[in-house]
Amino acid sequence: MSAFYQGSLVPLAVLVWPLLVGLVPVVPRWRARAVRVLPLAPLPALGFAMAGAPGELFLPDLMLGVHLAAVPGATLFLAMTALVWTVAGWHAALTLRAGPQAGIFAGFWCLTLAGNLGVFLAGDVVTFYLAFAAVSLAAWFLVVHDRTAKALAAGRLYITLAVLGEAALLVGLMIGAAAADDLRISSVREALSDAPMGQLGLAALVVGFGIKAGMVPLHLWLPVAHPAAPVPGSAVLSGAIVKAGLIGMVLFLPQLSGWQDVLIVLGLVGGFGAALWGLTQRNPKAVLAYSPVSQMGLLLVLVGTGSGGVAYYALHHGLAKGALFLGVGVLIAAATRQQRRAVLVVAGIVALSVAGLPPAGGALAKLAAKDGLPAVLVLALTLSGVTTTLVLGWFLVRLAQLEARPEPRHLWRGLFAGCMVLAALALVLPWVLWEQASALPLHYPLRSVNLLAGFWPVLLGIGCVALVCWRNPPALQPGDMLALLPERGMVVGPKQGAEGRLRRGATARYRRMALRALLRSRRADIPLQPWPRAGLVLFAGALALAALIGRPG
């Protein structure tokens, strides 16, 4: 037998550690307070990312041969994921009420985290599928945690789409693996472009990843799940978990396969459409839920163009979106006018960063992304600043009107500090990583043309926000296109009718008739004497067979 492993065990430890933390609630005595350890779960991953995600690991005996290696851009993705999960874990530890439900939340939180980290470390398709399944399905528990009717309905939509996505993904991966005759992701990607059923495989992958990444029109779950999930759950869902779909697109879509154009078109639709649709929402979390759809749309455009700035942009977006969602929680917990004002200021600054106002981190992310893009898309990216400002401005307006459920002062401070950390990182980290992520000099973002391109869309956007506040937009249900689906009642009735017909249907009737005919001949009265009957049937059968076979043939 070959060695159990080859390479470094560090990547495995990064993934196993959250799973071990996830076992804490299994111990009954620790269950009620298990959420308190959540901030610890992502720490090894953070260290690993800061060290540059070194090392590869091959475990030949595990599953179908597990291969762990950092994917392109893994350091940025891992750092962002670990940071968002750490701070969101901190928020959860402070706010979630202790009890058995918190234990369930804690366990599946860690499983989701392990899956979320795993997609950035998977080197083979089966490991990737496992990680993706973990992050997708376990996140259901984060959505339904409150157990309200709304949360459960959101959970139903979420799990339906997640299972569909898993199935689509499996089809794509199997087609790729069969064509490549190998399970490594790089071989599968190469094989997919000209495999016999490669186009179907790619379509399935785009659907599977698109659901997770909130690609229009598969984004339905985001605006429904976010308002229903507890605040830390929304933060990781929109900040980190959607990136699992993104990295899937990056890893599996071969260059120049024709699907890039699809991504660009759908990305642009999402990028602008979702932001505008967000204006029809009243719940700030629902407004905010349309922002990741819009930002992920822009990221998909970048994936479609093969831009190198995807991971860098995703880093900023993840941190900023995490900060904004946590901000909602912090504002709800605020007791005084002062506290509310502080939260709104922080959220406002982060929102401006996402919109690309220089010199915040978001402006750098946009600049790095624009590098090498065709002029049309550069313009689109600049213009997206207007819609982003608009939707996030509207979010702030709605946020300011949110009713508070004040928490004690020390608790609020803890929550605020977490939000501040993510906000500060979102603003500053892109500066620190600029030279690593882009080939451009450090003073490039400060050139006047770039400053101007950052400023005017934001100013225009703010003007639009004022316009929107003046003429209130219509309020619509979250989940936009869900309204196009048939109502539950319209489906259930015919379904039950069909099932009833099936149950009473022809097959069952004929079967019963045939059986009755078979059994009518003689029913044994003494139950344990089947032999004569069995013998008789066999004998008769054998006679009939003999007669048939006796003929020359």
Next chain:
Amino acid sequence: MNAALPVLILLSSLVPAGVTFFLAQDSHTLRNTLNLGGAVVKLGLIIWMLFAVAGGASYEASLPLAPGLVMLLRVDALALLFISLSATLWFLTTIYAIAYFGTKAELSRFFGFFSLCVAATTGLALSGSLISFFIFFELLTLSTWPLVAHKQDKPSLSAARVYLAYALPGSAALLWAIIWLESATGPVLFTEPPDLSALDPGALRGIFALFIIGVGVKAALVPLHGWLPADMAAPAPVSALLHAVAVVKAGAFGVVRVIYDVFGASNVAALGVGEPLAILASVTIVWGSVRALQQDEIKKRLAFSTVSQVSYIVLGAALASPLAMIGGLVHLIHQGLMKITMFFCAGIYDERAGVRKITELNGMGARMPWTSVCFSLGAMGMIGLPPLAGFVSKFYLGLGGLEAGAPWVLGVLVASTLLNAAYFLPLLYRLWFLPAAEDARGDERAPALVVPAVVTATAALGVGLLAASPISPLGWATLIVAREYGP
């Protein structure tokens, strides 16, 4: 020694069967010792043989029955795959059954026929010729009947009648096929493929169809599956071992033997009967799942799920590409482990909490955590979530379907995945998320019931997690395909 081993393995269940019939109802200790002892001896012998066969050894024993009729027992890698599964699960089910029945009535009859069933399954696996296969196939049919009828109440007796009504015509078809084939080719040994040139393709197709009808009844291929859900009136250990492992697997195993050792994969392809069989298996997979969705009794839902899942094995065999074959063979083990876990758990819910309906499962997770975790693992494996066993089978079957030029198999697998999720996830939701009923009762202070379920659930997780290691079922299935059916 080489000739004695297969006989010894057979006797390790046959002797306890024979003796148990004559034991008094209240000699519990002796009966339990005998049955458990037989199971342990058998397990030991099989483990020993596993190592020997992996090293290339083979065992063979022939017993003349009548002039021209030789019972041939032969151990090859495929036979070992099946008997190691049935021996392991027999051992666990015996423990479970002893605890399940306690001191209820007619136990000597039950355990006698129970051991006889296992002996029949073992003999079936070890059969080296068609005629010995048929003898054990019949023995299995007849020794199962008293087990299904064990409770002797009305539903059990009617279920048992339904079983015979399906099984006997199936046996007749099988016998017909064997006589038709052997009248042209002489006795068929599985080691040497028979010379089929004496028969014209039309006749061969007819023989193949008869074979499939014969073994298809046991494998619960649609439309021959009706007995399996009806048989759920039987006690839980019977459903667990017989309806998840022994009987249905005997049918699936028969399909594999017929395709690979009687006809040969190339002949099956040349006759053009592989694809219709694959389509039939696919229909069974989907139809079984659709019907499972409509059941509100736990065991019935599991039964239809078995109908669906066993056809994965048939599908793998019928596609006849190496990867599909591996996927099918490994599912023989994987499905056995997952489904027996679920039947064990269903029995525990029934026995300890009186829960039979799906709607009564609400909140059982908190009350019976070990059972519910095992049940959940089994269900997630059935859906095909990695790293559980079901994922491995499904992945190989999908790759095999593409390899065999039958990409529609992917559609079947996706449909099966979605349907499995649709009928198992609501159960898990009830178990863990809905509040228990006011008058809910039940506990799991019955280690002899719970431990077997924990062992099989752990195994279902383990064989998926360590699938790539050479000693896993997947490794063994790969060895079989490479050694016996490889190019």
